[in-house]
Amino acid sequence: MLVKSKVKYIQSLGQKKFRQQEGVFVAEGPKLVKELLTEHSDSVVEVFALKNWIDENKRVTINCNLSEITEAELEKISQLTTPNQVVAVVKHFNTIKPFAEKGKFILALDGIQDPGNMGTIIRIADWFGVQHIVCSQDSADWYNPKAVQSTMGSIGRVNVFYTSLGKWLEEQNDALIYAAVLGGEDLTKMQQPAGGVIVIGNESKGISEEVLKFCNASITIPQKGKAESLNAAVATGIILSHFCK
Amino acid sequence: MLVKSKVKYIQSLGQKKFRQQEGVFVAEGPKLVKELLTEHSDSVVEVFALKNWIDENKRVTINCNLSEITEAELEKISQLTTPNQVVAVVKHFNTIKPFAEKGKFILALDGIQDPGNMGTIIRIADWFGVQHIVCSQDSADWYNPKAVQSTMGSIGRVNVFYTSLGKWLEEQNDALIYAAVLGGEDLTKMQQPAGGVIVIGNESKGISEEVLKFCNASITIPQKGKAESLNAAVATGIILSHFCK
Numbered sequence: 047m048l049v050k051s052k053v054k055y056i057q058s059l060g061q062k063k064f065r066q067q068e069g070v071f072v073a074e075g076p077k078l079v080k081e082l083l084t085e086h087s088d089s090v091v092e093v094f095a096l097k098n099w100i101d102e103n104k105r106v107t108i109n110c111n112l113s114e115i116t117e118a119e120l121e122k123i124s125q126l127t128t129p130n131q132v133v134a135v136v137k138h139f140n141t142i143k144p145f146a147e148k149g150k151f152i153l154a155l156d157g158i159q160d161p162g163n164m165g166t167i168i169r170i171a172d173w174f175g176v177q178h179i180v181c182s183q184d185s186a187d188w189y190n191p192k193a194v195q196s197t198m199g200s201i202g203r204v205n206v207f208y209t210s211l212g213k214w215l216e217e218q219n220d221a222l223i224y225a226a227v228l229g230g231e232d233l234t235k236m237q238q239p240a241g242g243v244i245v246i247g248n249e250s251k252g253i254s255e256e257v258l259k260f261c262n263a264s265i266t267i268p269q270k271g272k273a274e275s276l277n278a279a280v281a282t283g284i285i286l287s288h289f290c291k
Numbered sequence: 292m293l294v295k296s297k298v299k300y301i302q303s304l305g306q307k308k309f310r311q312q313e314g315v316f317v318a319e320g321p322k323l324v325k326e327l328l329t330e331h332s333d334s335v336v337e338v339f340a341l342k343n344w345i346d347e348n349k350r351v352t353i354n355c356n357l358s359e360i361t362e363a364e365l366e367k368i369s370q371l372t373t374p375n376q377v378v379a380v381v382k383h384f385n386t387i388k389p390f391a392e393k394g395k396f397i398l399a400l401d402g403i404q405d406p407g408n409m410g411t412i413i414r415i416a417d418w419f420g421v422q423h424i425v426c427s428q429d430s431a432d433w434y435n436p437k438a439v440q441s442t443m444g445s446i447g448r449v450n451v452f453y454t455s456l457g458k459w460l461e462e463q464n465d466a467l468i469y470a471a472v473l474g475g476e477d478l479t480k481m482q483q484p485a486g487g488v489i490v491i492g493n494e495s496k497g498i499s500e501e502v503l504k505f506c507n508a509s510i511t512i513p514q515k516g517k518a519e520s521l522n523a524a525v526a527t528g529i530i531l532s533h534f535c536k
Contacts, residue, residue, distance in 0.1 A: 162407070166522050175515035200518045234536040270420035270535055273445045276528065277411050283525035284532040290515055291479040 048094070048119045056094075056123040056135065062187045069138050071189035073201075075130040076103075081199040082136055083108060089139065089202070095132040096120060125191035138189065141207045143214075144178035146221035149241045151289060153179045154223075156211055156257045157248035158278055161186045165196025166279035167246070172200035174286040179204060180243075182211035182257070215260035218243060223261045225253055226281055230264030233288050244285055249278050293339070293364045301339075301368040301380065307432045314383045316434035318446075320375040321348075326444040327381055328353060334384065334447070340377040341365060370436035383434065386452045388459075389423035391466035394486045396534060399468075400426045401456055401502045402493035403523055409433055410441025411524035412491070417445035419531040424449060425488075427456040427502070460505035463488060468506045470498055471526055475509030478533050489530055494523050 058064040059072045070091060073082055076099060082090055083106050093112045095103075100114055120129045144152055153171055158164055164186040171179055186193060188206045215223055222242035245261055247253035253261070267276060267284050276284070303309040304317045315336060318327055321344060327335055328351050338357045340348075345359055365374045389397055398416055403409055409431040416424055431438060433451045460468055467487035490506055492498035498506070512521060512529050521529070 166525065169518050170521065170525060172516045172518035173512075173514055173521055196522075198518070198520070203517050234532065267418075267532060268536070269418055271417045272448050273414050273417035273443070275443070276415065276418055277441075277524070279522070280411065280415060280525050280528040283521065283529050287479065287512060287529040287532065291513070 048113065048115055048123070053119070053122050056133065059135070060125050060191060062190065065138075065187070065189050070135050071138065071194060072125060072191055073134045073136050073194055074124060074126055074132065074191070075195070076132055078194070078199050078201075079132045079134045080106060082134060082202060086136070086139070086202045089137040090134050091137055092135045093132060094120070094123060094134070099131040126195065139202060139205075141205050143207055143209065144180065144205060146218040146243055147241065151176050151241055151286070152243045153282065154211060154215065154243050154245045154257075155179060155181045155185050156245060156253050157182050157251070158185045158246065159249055160278075161190035161192035162196045163249065163277065163279045164188055164190070165193035165198075165201075167282050168193070168197045168204050168206065169200040170279065170283045170286060171204045172197075174290040176286065176290070177205055179206045180211065180214055181206060181208045182254075183208055212256045212260060215243065215245075215257065222263055224285075225258055225261035225264045226266075226285060227253065227264050228266060228275075230266040232268050233265045233285060234268060236265070236288075238291055239289060244282075244289070246278055246282050293358065293360055293368070298364070298367050301378065304380070305370050305436060307435065310383075310432070310434050315380050316383065316439060317370060317436055318379045318381050318439055319369060319371055319377065319436070320440070321377055323439070323444050323446075324377045324379045325351060327379060327447060331381070331384070331447045334382040335379050336382055337380045338377065339365070339368060339379070344376040371440070384447060384450075386450050388452055388454065389425065389450060391463040391488055392486065396421050396486055396531070397488045398424045398527065399456060399460065399488050399490045399502075400424060400430050401490060401498050402427050402496070403430045403491065404494055405523075406431045406435035406437035407441045408494065408522065408524045409435070410438035410443075410446075412527050413438070413442045413449050413451065414445045415524065415528045415531060416449045417442075419535040421531065421535070422450055424451045425456065425459055426451060426453045427499075428453055457501045457505060460488065460490075460502065467508055469530075470503055470506035470509045471511075471530060472498065472509050473511060473520075475511040477513050478510045478530060479513060481510070481533075483536055484534060489527075489534070491523055491527050
């Protein structure tokens with residue numbers, strides 16, 4: 047049985063303030079929890095699961111407290127519309143401040159607001175082998191439940207570092223810093239660059255002036271139809287697919 | 292003032308059954324509603340808006356009933372987490388059964404489940420000038436409120452046709468039909484095709500056997516890192532960015 051205080055504690059982790067205070071986040075669903083237990087077993091603090099999940103995962107090494115819960119209890123602690131068997135409380139990952147290097151790409155996110163976009167971008171980075179994402183302080187929290195869900199398991203495989211983005215860009219001496227904007231160089235006609243920083247702006251306002259002044263190149267996904275813009279995660283995927291061939 | 296029955300009616304349009312019965316859907320937010328009033332004024336049946344929206348849109352021609360509502364009323368009829376000034380009831384668009392032609396691309400969606408993905412794919416199609424999307428009957432409804440929202444105004448500019456996808460593919464004589472799969476031809480190394488049908492599968496199960504048998508080519512977005520897959524909308528964007536250069 048789950049005591050009331052535990053239910054309250056897990057529910058509170060839906061809020062960034064409490065996640066930061068406690069240094070943990072919530073991961074849900076069989077696929078994600080299994081990946082975390084396999085790849086980051088030391089980070090998993092506590093697991094709450096239905097009986098059938100426990101029965102099916104007898105071979106998975108679990109080095110932390112595992113509690114069997116009922117469907118009703120799962121419903122209470124889950125942040126998902128459709129709760130899915132298992133919930134884990136996981137320690138924040140150690141992140142590092144990355145630096146631009148030749149031959150590597152770094153994503154820089156300037157005020158991405160939607161947690162779903164944040165998670166999807168982490169998943170995209172993981173697909174294309176981009177190891178580092180640098181985010182402005184006002185970007186969505188990557189430990190937000192929707193973001194965690196959208197990473198589809200990539201959350202433990204990409205380094206996501208929050209900082210003052212302008213300051214960080216200023217420190218990247220000689221690096222090519224590409225602003226994804228409307229009216230830049232046609233991405234599909236460019237020579238493939240040998241690394242650099244790719245800056246993706248806010249969903250509605252784009253890249254801020256403060257960040258734009260540190261960009262020394264601009265790229266655009268050519269528009270053929272009438273839509274005014276593309277979703278930020280979709281744009282990120284398209285750019286990386288042309289740069290990381 | 293909004294009468295109770297009207298509130299109930301608009302709320303019921305959150306469900307596909309009632310949308311189909313009534314032949315209408317709900318569009319929200321200043322940007323989307325203004326685009327619909329400008330590009331499809333005959334389709335807009337009724338508009339409900341806060342006073343400030345009405346004051347700001349005095350120059351927009353509105354050929355239907357316009358009701359001023361309060362914030363509290365807006366909250367009741369809105370499907371958004373953050374209601375945004377205006378809600379419109381809009382007639383379903385006339386759609387046509389498209390046919391593959393040389394020089395044009397058609398998207399075929401096989402069981403896309405997430406309404407957000409559906410809307411984002413419509414937006415992507417509109418960006419790349421793809422005019423037709425053919426969906427299997429079990430794909431998410433493009434008039435679902437989340438889908439409508441995710442189109443960001445592209446909803447009236449793309450023809451979305453639901454049908455038995457296998458049957459439809461069978462009718463596309465001689466057309467190149469590309470299955471987006473793992474382990475196909477590297478998209479980034481292919482010669483740019485002169486049109487064809489691009490089939491995108493379900494988010495977790497991919498393309499069904501029944502549809503796959505009508506595909507005569509297969510394409511893959513090369514994976515460099517460890518993520519198992521890409522989001523369906525992101526994959527669609529990447530493929531079109533390489534095909535519609």
